[in-house]
Amino acid sequence: MPLNVNLSASPSGVPGHGVQIGCFARDVIDGARSGCVTAVFERSGYIEIDGDWVCVANVDAGYNAVTISVRSSPSNDWLDYFQVGAPVVITPSLLSISDRPAVNLSPLMLWSPAVARCWSLATLSRGLQALAKWAPDARLPADGLGQYLYGSQAIGVATRESNAAGGAIADLTQWLCGVVDPTGESGVLARSVRTLIGLGPGLTPSGDDFLAGMLIALSVCGAKRWQHQLGNAVQAGLQGTGSVSQAHLKAAVKGEGGEALHQALVALMAGEGDRLGSALSALDRVGHTSGWDGLAGVVTVLRAIMGRPFLVLDGHCLS
Numbered sequence: 001m002p003l004n005v006n007l008s009a010s011p012s013g014v015p016g017h018g019v020q021i022g023c024f025a026r027d028v029i030d031g032a033r034s035g036c037v038t039a040v041f042e043r044s045g046y047i048e049i050d051g052d053w054v055c056v057a058n059v060d061a062g063y064n065a066v067t068i069s070v071r072s073s074p075s076n077d078w079l080d081y082f083q084v085g086a087p088v089v090i091t092p093s094l095l096s097i098s099d100r101p102a103v104n105l106s107p108l109m110l111w112s113p114a115v116a117r118c119w120s121l122a123t124l125s126r127g128l129q130a131l132a133k134w135a136p137d138a139r140l141p142a143d144g145l146g147q148y149l150y151g152s153q154a155i156g157v158a159t160r161e162s163n164a165a166g167g168a169i170a171d172l173t174q175w176l177c178g179v180v181d182p183t184g185e186s187g188v189l190a191r192s193v194r195t196l197i198g199l200g201p202g203l204t205p206s207g208d209d210f211l212a213g214m215l216i217a218l219s220v221c222g223a224k225r226w227q228h229q230l231g232n233a234v235q236a237g238l239q240g241t242g243s244v245s246q247a248h249l250k251a252a253v254k255g256e257g258g259e260a261l262h263q264a265l266v267a268l269m270a271g272e273g274d275r276l277g278s279a280l281s282a283l284d285r286v287g288h289t290s291g292w293d294g295l296a297g298v299v300t301v302l303r304a305i306m307g308r309p310f311l312v313l314d315g316h317c318l319s
Contacts, residue, residue, distance in 0.1 A: 014094070016078025016103035020111040022065035024251035028052045029068075035088040037097060039244065045082035046244060049090070053247040056082075056095070056103065062286070063111045065256035066247045068095075070103055078102050113262035115220065116269035124306060126271030131299070133273075144206040144289030145169075148296040161199055161206045168195035168207075169300065172214070176226065176304035189233040197234070197249075198241040206293040208245045212252035213297025219255025220265055221305060227255070260286050261294045268302060 021029075028049050035049035044057035044067075055067040058079070063069055072078055081102040089096040093106035132150070140146040143159040148169055171192045174180050180188050199207030211234055218227035231253040238246050251257060264279035266272075283291030 014078075014101045014104040015081070016070040016072055018068055018095075018103055018105045018108040019059050019071050020063050020067075020069045020109050022063065022067050022111050022251070023256055024065040024247070024254065025054045025068050026110060028054050029090055032090050035090065037082050037084055037086045037088060040079070040082045040084055043079075045079060046247075047088050048243070049088075052250070053243050055244075055247070062282075063259040064248075065111075065113070065251035065254070065258075068103070068105075068108070069111070111259075113256055113259065114266045115262075116266045119269040119271075121306065123271030124269055124302060126273065127268035127276065128299070128302060128306065130271070130273030130276050131268060140292055141289045144200065144293050145210050145296050146289060146292030148210075149292065149299055164199055165196055165207060165210070168192040169210070173300060173304065176301065177307055185229065186233070189229060190236065193230075193233040193237045194240065197237045198245075200289075200293075202288060202290070203242065203244040204248055204287065204290050205241060205245060206289055208241050208249055209287075209290045209293035210297040210300075212249055212257055213261065213294035213299075214301050215249075215252040215297075216255055216257045216261065216294075217265060217298040217301035220262075220269070221301065223301070223305070226301075257294065258286060260291060261298065264295055265298050268298070 032049045035047045037045060038048045038053060039046040043061045044055050046053045046055055053066070055064065056070060057064075057067050059069045059071050061067070061069070070078055081097040081100055083098070086098045089099070091105075093104065094101055095103040095105055140149065143161060145161055145165055147159070147162050148165075168191070171180075171188050175185060175188055175192075193211065196207030196211055197205075199205050204212075211230070215227060215230060215234065218230065234249055234253060238249060241249070248257065256262075260279065260282035264276065264283055267275040267279045280295075283295055285291070286294075
């Protein structure tokens with residue numbers, strides 16, 4: 001559905017044309033008037049608005065909760081307008097950089113991630129079995145936390161990230177499995193998040209991507225209590241990572257992330273093995289290790305749910 005903030009006519013001569021906007025990005029820019037360019041990359045730039053960062057990216061980078069997806073005009077490239085430190089002016093129909101119209105925001109469609117409309121323990125089991133058919137060492141990157149995709153014990157060659165994350169991931173798995181004393185849950189979560197957040201190189205470190213995957217899976221499965229507990233711990237630890245990753249984690253706390261991760265999650269929950277292959281291929285193109293790190297967090301949650309079948313009723317987790 002079109003956003004109701006886009007009331008003005010499309011400006012002429014604007015190099016970029018907004019196509020879709022994620023919910024987190026929509027909430028940040030809704031009512032905002034100004035901001036600042038904070039980072040520029042090959043296919044994207046980030047702007048800061050009242051302390052929150054929003055990504056503005058070429059549409060071929062994939063849709064995301066934190067992103068305004070843009071298609072360039074044939075004659076110009078909107079990203080050429082982005083320079084770190086440049087002032088940003090936002091109206092309902094236009095994003096301008098240094099007083100130069102850069103991206104037309106009208107009309108802009110709200111992007112919503114795929115959902116598993118019908119899932120059960122049986123379909124989830126089929127999905128995880130399909131995942132297990134992929135050779136563990138055939139596609140996983142040599143670093144990051146993808147080694148945890150097949151269980152709480154890392155497989156393959158150990159990496160700095162997997163060695164550092166091992167205790168925290170084991171503790172989170174125990175928490176999901178219900179063997180942590182309820183009086184100690186908050187302490188376990190806080191300690192695990194402190195270990196994982198900011199762990200690894202890059203704009204979204206491996207530990208952050210793993211936590212984001214967990215949060216998104218908990219939300220999509222309807223595990224509201226678990227999502228709330230882990231979300232509180234992540235919110236408290238946000239200063240342990242960079243601003244780009246903070247934006248992605250804030251969106252994950254609300255249950256939303258990137259298009260590729262949501263597609264893989266839906267394929268797993270719905271037991272659609274035929275869709276899983278293409279979903280994993282898409283994840284493989286997300287960052288250096290981010291796609292696999294996020295999926296490892298997703299699967300950690302799904303395996304725990306399979307181990308507690310009494311918590312699932314009519315496609316919802318009763319945590």
